[in-house]
């Protein structure tokens with residue numbers, strides 16, 4: 001950027017907080033700076049895209065003052081009423097016609113890029129939702145395997161896993177949505193077997209997830225689930241199921257430093273079925289690439305928890321596909337209800353709604369958790385802060401045995417001795433480890449999670465504080481490495497087969513050389529020389545964002561006090577994601593008012609995807 005331009009933008013932006021030069025230049029492409037309404041509308045659109053929205057909802061900004069900040073001496077912009085904004089947005093959309101770069105549609109302003117992404121994903125979903133008819137032979141084949149997949153005794157309570165499997169079988173697109181431990185992978189393994197059983201040819205199945213870690217977990221849990229299913233009629237089918245999952249980037253053939261993947265509309269991925277796990281982490285652009293790279297005949301099943309944090313990049317695909325109240329009673333068309341009844345006559349009937357277009361099949365019962373953790377998670381998911389606070393066990397300072405707990409404990413942010421005790425308790429297993437394998441196992445015993453990277457209660461400060469307590473005599477040098485240092489890789493290194501987010505531990509090898517130890521994809525322990533290690537950081541504590549897709553026995557979640565705009569960054573979805581990383585117990589370090597306020601703060605992502613899907617359905 002030339003100095004003259006920078007000065008110009010600085011001047012125009014000086015009264016706007018949070019606005020960057022990119023917002024200014026985006027707006028300048030289409031509007032004169034002097035045309036206040038369209039210009040600031042476009043600045044707001046660019047800012048919203050940077051916050052993860054896929055469009056600008058005019059109703060959301062109409063009549064409001066935005067980008068103001070008294071501390072920074074920024075007065076911000078007062079936006080006009082809705083009618084004036086709609087008029088300006090329409091004019092922009094008409095003016096920047098073919099090829100359209102700005103699109104106004106039903107109260108929202110889009111860039112062509114995100115508008116096209118939404119159209120592509122909507123098309124990919126709707127074109128796959130017609131109910132597939134099953135022949136008598138298909139039902140015969142499914143009836144043979146069903147008793148090996150699921151219990152077939154008459155049941156009084158609904159078995160949502162069977163319902164989800166039976167429903168998903170009939171269509172080429174479905175979402176299996178459920179909270180932690182509700183048996184999503186258990187259900188996916190059975191869906192794969194049922195799909196293969198119903199098919200008269202061997203199916204090509206691909207499993208994928210948005211991160212390497214999630215792909216590794218999917219591989220392990222699908223193979224464990226398949227291993228546990230046995231029976232004469234199932235063995236042959238099991239042989240045909242692949243269990244190796246890859247990242248979506250690898251599946252698409254994304255190349256470093258290139259935005260064009262190997263697979264796209266003209267070079268499709270050949271598969272009959274694609275399962276995408278941890279779908280809440282998939283952003284709109286990535287989901288678009290996936291649909292573009294798939295033949296129309298490929299069945300796509302998304303698996304995830306729509307209540308978790310949205311993807312880092314723009315768009316919240318899973319949430320847009322999922323009804324607001326996902327604990328809703330599932331209602332399906334008469335034809336689908338009849339299909340489920342024919343396959344599962346032992347289950348209670350499902351409510352019928354002839355207009356139901358649902359593609360989302362919920363799993364509602366936690367199979368892994370019981371007790372407090374599950375109860376708090378449900379109350380938190382439902383936004384019931386009073387119930388959450390009633391359920392939490394309160395203590396003012398760390399008590400013995402805190403790290404063996406199977407409970408959710410609320411404790412004020414600790415200082416001094418209290419903090420030292422909590423740190424020592426949290427990492428006792430790691431301190432007692434006597435080999436790289438036991439240290440790696442101990443790293444899963446407890447992880448500290450925090451919403452922020454910097455400042456008070458941020459990852460960096462917490463890791464430094466924890467190191468001071470656990471390693472008081474640590475010598476400088478060795479690049480900060482010491483025996484038992486838990487590390488997280490910060491970048492992909494294909495030659496070392498290490499990927500962003502991989503965790504390992506520093507430990508000496510047989511010749512007393514310090515090495516970094518990791519488990520590879522096959523569960524084999526391997527050592528990497530420190531000189532070949534890509535960038536890493538200490539990982540006693542990590543951000544909640546980074547923890548997505550991981551699980552620990554215990555979680556200590558630190559919610560630093562926040563004021564002003566920073567407070568709205570910590571949302572219900574964020575702490576729900578943090579809490580549900582714990583398998584047994586969670587300690588929340590915060591004041592109760594802060595917990596309550598966070599539960600009331602939602603991670604809103606404006607998107608038109610649900611509307612695009614409805615429009616496609618209406619026109620289908």
Ligand SMILES: Nc1ncnc2c1ncn2[C@@H]1O[C@H](COP(=O)(O)OP(=O)(O)OP(=O)(O)O)[C@@H](O)[C@H]1O
Nearest residue numbers: 161178179180181182183184185186187221367368
């Ligand atoms: N119907 C069931 N009967 C018995 N055990 C089950 C059932 N469903 C799930 N499980 C067990 O419960 C545990 C959690 O299941 P699973 O891993 O499939 O859940 P998930 O929803 O995929 O979990 P996550 O939140 O980790 O993604 C597993 O040990 C699984 O074998």
